[in-house]
Amino acid sequence: MQLDYKGYMLGMSIEEINRLHRFRSTGKFVNSKEEFQKITKISTELLNEISPYFKFPDWITSNKVSTKEAVSFQEKKVKIIPKELNQATKEDFMEVFGIGDKISDIILKEKEKLGQFATIEQLQFIWGISPEVYEECKRRFYVQSNANLKKIFINTASVKELSKFPYFNYAFSKEIVTYRSMNGTFSSIDDLAKINNCPLEKLKIIALYLEF
Known part of the structure; x- marks a missing residue:
């Protein structure tokens, strides 16, 4: 436990x-x-x-x-057949030792907010998943494709639209719009990193969801 x-x-x-x-x-x-x-x-x-x-x-x-x-x-050694993360059910997550009813619901709600997961690395940022559980998840799940990711148009999205993205809170979304008005459009993820309070530890993942 x-x-x-x-x-x-x-x-x-x-x-x-x-x-x-x-x-x-x-x-x-x-x-x-x-x-x-x-x-x-x-x-x-x-x-x-x-x-x-x-x-x-x-x-x-x-x-x-x-x-x-x-x-x-x-x-007993059980052969594990990895499953596609975005196709995994609540029952699939609960098969992982350390993930119960509550945490499996949190994972599914996070996927719903994002549209789909872009990488297995996102699980390590979900509340309740310890490093040990995350390592086990990497053995059991994989992400097959990012082709259908719901993209955010970072240079035109409003504060309200930006704040719906799980990795942007309302305050940071306002900072993005302010930066745009003062410095022009974003050309790459590196520009986003210049903003105060940018979640740098998630920057690599965030980049997968942005359209410049």
């Missing part, structure tokens, strides 16, 4: 996170939300709030599987 990586984002205190790390350092794993609360000593209210993000393997939650079978299940 990924709460030892994301706990601070979900309201856990430093001491609660440290308790979890101390437990994990012994080589053991948390196998239920009840055990998670016992180890971290978080409140029942917080547990109910963050437990939807927990995901345990089926063999842990099933009483029908013996310990021997569980070990065999863990060690």
